[in-house]
Structures are given as structure tokens and as C-alpha cells.
Amino acid sequence: MTTTTTPRKDTRRKPDPKCPLRPGEPCTLCQASVTGPQDCGLVYLIMDDPEAREAWAASRRR
Template sequence: MSTATRPARPDATCPIRPGEPCTLCQLDVTGPQDCPLVYLVMGDDELREGVHRTRLAVVGSQRPPRRTGRDHRTR
């Protein structure tokens, strides 16, 4: 019997709700890999594109604003 601890697995994120964890909202599901909703959405080109646009918006809103130009502090 090993006493070493395994590193914690990261929580699965929901591909349908970007930025949110998988809450196992469907019965008999172990995660996004066997979720029927994920299967249906990812199998439809239009819905998949909508999820992609949402994901880009979420990621873009979480990034700090980019600096443009030079730093104008006095030296």
C-alpha cells in the first residue's frame, strides 16, 4: 500500500458554459466526455460556433487590458 498522495485532478469545465465547472447536470454522466448535451451541441456547426464565440468573449473579459504605446512615467 502506497502512502504517496496523488496530485489532485483539475475540475472539468463545462464546454457549453465557458468558464464554469461541469456540474454533472445530466443524469448518469461522469463529466463533459459523456454528456449528451455536449455531444449534441458540439455535433451542430452553428451551436458549436456560438459556444466558441462565447468562450472568446469570456476569455477576453478575464484578461487584463493590454498596454499600448510607451510607458509615460517620468524617470
């Protein structure tokens, strides 16, 4: 018996990195020269500065 395999379309998607500043939303590469959240200067600035992080958290509570 011969089995044939039909080529399956590759339905795998690339990882969809989420924006840490907009929970639940994907990174849209809104900052210049970034490849994702991992090298996003805005994410770095906010997360690295306790005051900015608190202000960001407060803005999300409103």
C-alpha cells in the same frame, strides 16, 4: 543528524473539468448519468450539430 518530515496534507485537487457549454464554469454533472464533459450527451449534441453550435454561439453573444 536526523531529519524528520512532517506528513503534509495532500492539497492536490482532482481535475476540475470545465463545461464546454458554460465557459469558465466547472462541469456540475447537470445531465443524467454523466461522469463529465467527456461523456455529456448535451455537449455532444451541441458540438456535433453545426446549427445547434451556431445557435449556442449566438446566444452567448447576446
